[in-house]
């Protein structure tokens with residue numbers, strides 16, 4: 095049995111991890127941390143029944159880090175850097191759900207997150223935890239940087255094009271997320287009266303932090319070709335609890351045909367256990383993926399143009415966070431990748 099520690103268990107990703115781990119046959123909980131609810135049962139933080147609700151929360155300083163084989167870190171960015179390093183120093187393999195170990199260049203991290211990277215040696219060993227792109231590297235990794243939710247939908251939505259050098263010009267990713275994507279701490283934007291019956295764009299253009307993560311990974315997938323494309327990323331707050339739908343507009347290079355593109359996506363994702371490539375004529379919707387670890391991807395070609403519209407949907411808390419983290423756990427330990435996720 096793998097002994098699991100969760101740092102920051104009282105957030106939405108922590109709750110989702112616990113729900114998934116509860117039905118995972120090869121994992122058991124060693125400890126759960128919370129700074130604000132230490133000493134309380136997990137059931138006091140969330141209205142969940144036993145056995146999840148029975149675990150007593152401890153402060154990170156009181157957690158027996160060495161008692162965990164694997165530590166999931168579910169803290170906000172910047173707050174994750176030091177706890178991840180402490181868990182690694184204690185010998186655990188770590189899956190970090192924050193953005194702290196996703197960007198390979200510490201200067202880029204500092205520029206986008208307004209915080210210096212203080213663990214650059216660890217950053218250099220971190221593997222970006224997108225199984226469809228990095229399965230062999232994840233299997234060997236001691237530290238996995240679990241991808242962001244929006245980036246999971248956009249990177250997997252575009253990776254087959256990037257690998258062929260078919261990204262060109264301006265690519266527009268128009269994305270919508272349910273409110274749980276913003277975490278459990280309430281803000282004015284996520285206040286029920288502001289979010290309900292409303293639909294708001296935010297950080298649109300080239301200013302949202304997930305943009306740089308998407309571009310990093312798509313340029314790596316592109317390899318040496320490096321066409322001069324750029325991404326416009328427009329996130330929206332959708333008044334539902336969970337789910338992300340990205341609608342991505344790409345102008346394919348002249349001569350690239352619908353048949354060629356469909357073949358590339360089919361080849362890329364045929365063997366992927368959690369990619370549901372929808373048949374021609376369908377579009378991805380939240381209903382395809384909410385409460386599952388799947389990404390649904392559909393391709394729509396606008397007749398008599400080179401315009402491709404990719405629709406990609408995920409559950410932000412499952413394939414966009416905790417489900418993908420379990421998928422990585424399974425890969426890291428040579429388990430069936432689907433364990434606990436179906």
Ligand SMILES: NC(=O)c1ccc[n+]([C@@H]2O[C@H](COP(=O)([O-])OP(=O)(O)OC[C@H]3O[C@@H](n4cnc5c(N)ncnc54)[C@H](OP(=O)(O)O)[C@@H]3O)[C@@H](O)[C@H]2O)c1
Nearest residue numbers: 102104105106107128129130168169170192275277278415
């Ligand atoms: N929500 C999503 O859909 C999603 C998707 C992908 C990735 N992520 C990333 O996953 C991480 C966790 O997200 P979440 O939605 O679970 O967040 P959340 O609901 O806001 O929960 C945050 C957790 O971190 C703890 N915490 C907050 N500030 C802290 C600090 N300064 N030091 C120590 N502990 C602190 C809280 O514990 P206390 O009990 O002590 O308050 C809580 O357990 C974030 O980095 C987020 O960006 C989230």
